[in-house]
Amino acid sequence: MILVVDNINTFYGMSHILFNLSLSVNKGEIVCLLGRNGAGKTTTLRGIMGLTPPRSGSITFAGQEIRGKQPFRIARLGIGFVPEDRLIIPDLTVKENLEIAARRKGQWTLEGIYKIFPKLKERESQEGGTLSGGEQQMLTIGRALMSNPELVLLDEPSEGLAPAVVKMLAGFMRVLKEKGMTTLIAEQNSSFALTFSDRAYLLEKGKICWDGHCDELKGKPEVMKRYLGV
Numbered sequence: 397m398i399l400v401v402d403n404i405n406t407f408y409g410m411s412h413i414l415f416n417l418s419l420s421v422n423k424g425e426i427v428c429l430l431g432r433n434g435a436g437k438t439t440t441l442r443g444i445m446g447l448t449p450p451r452s453g454s455i456t457f458a459g460q461e462i463r464g465k466q467p468f469r470i471a472r473l474g475i476g477f478v479p480e481d482r483l484i485i486p487d488l489t490v491k492e493n494l495e496i497a498a499r500r501k502g503q504w505t506l507e508g509i510y511k512i513f514p515k516l517k518e519r520e521s522q523e524g525g526t527l528s529g530g531e532q533q534m535l536t537i538g539r540a541l542m543s544n545p546e547l548v549l550l551d552e553p554s555e556g557l558a559p560a561v562v563k564m565l566a567g568f569m570r571v572l573k574e575k576g577m578t579t580l581i582a583e584q585n586s587s588f589a590l591t592f593s594d595r596a597y598l599l600e601k602g603k604i605c606w607d608g609h610c611d612e613l614k615g616k617p618e619v620m621k622r623y624l625g626v
């Protein structure tokens with residue numbers, strides 16, 4: 397197990413948001429955290445990154461306790477974070493956006509990223525801000541990979557993208573998995589996430605209400621309807 401979140405409780409001021417939440421991710425797995433808007437997906441990912449630290453519980457990454465550590469220390473240990481709002485730098489070129497994100501040496505290089513996202517190679521001299529939504533999402537994922545993380549946290553990568561682009565993104569996710577990437581992905585779009593994830597956790601009002609293999613979840617339309625409304 398590379399990531400173990402054990403019984404965390406998170407608050408924003410007085411409001412209790414995550415309730416005894418536990419989940420784990422094995423090396424090489426894609427695990428999805430599914431839930432409606434407001435369920436607590438972003439808060440969970442921000443908690444792992446140390447941006448919204450839980451008040452209690454434990455988070456271990458590669459055997460080391462990380463709850464209470466500063467976000468930059470957690471990133472340095474090898475966790476890449478792709479936030480919901482796609483933090484690219486609009487007036488740097490695609491190539492510059494990728495280059496400044498490079499940190500640890502490893503399997504991911506500029507060339508490797510261009511290989512899986514050829515569109516980024518085509519646009520390498522273009523400013524980040526001129527890219528389409530789908531291209532920006534590729535760039536944010538590319539940026540996270542440039543730091544050669546052991547684990548990537550993706551927050552709703554499909555949000556706001558056209559259906560054809562979402563389909564393409566699912567293809568990229570399968571390529572990343574083949575390359576051995578370990579991923580925890582938060583999504584509202586379960587039909588997207590279930591096409592490439594191994595296991596799923598369903599989140600409702602800050603509590604995990606179901607977890608298991610994606611193949612099992614696909615055979616449970618009543619669970620999907622109840623917790624995800626699909």
Ligand SMILES: Nc1ncnc2c1ncn2[C@@H]1O[C@H](COP(=O)(O)OP(=O)(O)O)[C@@H](O)[C@H]1O
Binds near residue numbers: 408434435437
């Ligand atoms: N900065 C904040 N301050 C107070 N409440 C917040 C803040 N961010 C999120 N919340 C609340 O926490 C709950 C979980 O939000 P969030 O983790 O963003 O859910 P999701 O990502 O699943 O849509 C929601 O009820 C939301 O209104």
Ligand SMILES: [Mg+2]
Binds near residue numbers: 437438439480552
């Ligand atoms: Mg969110």
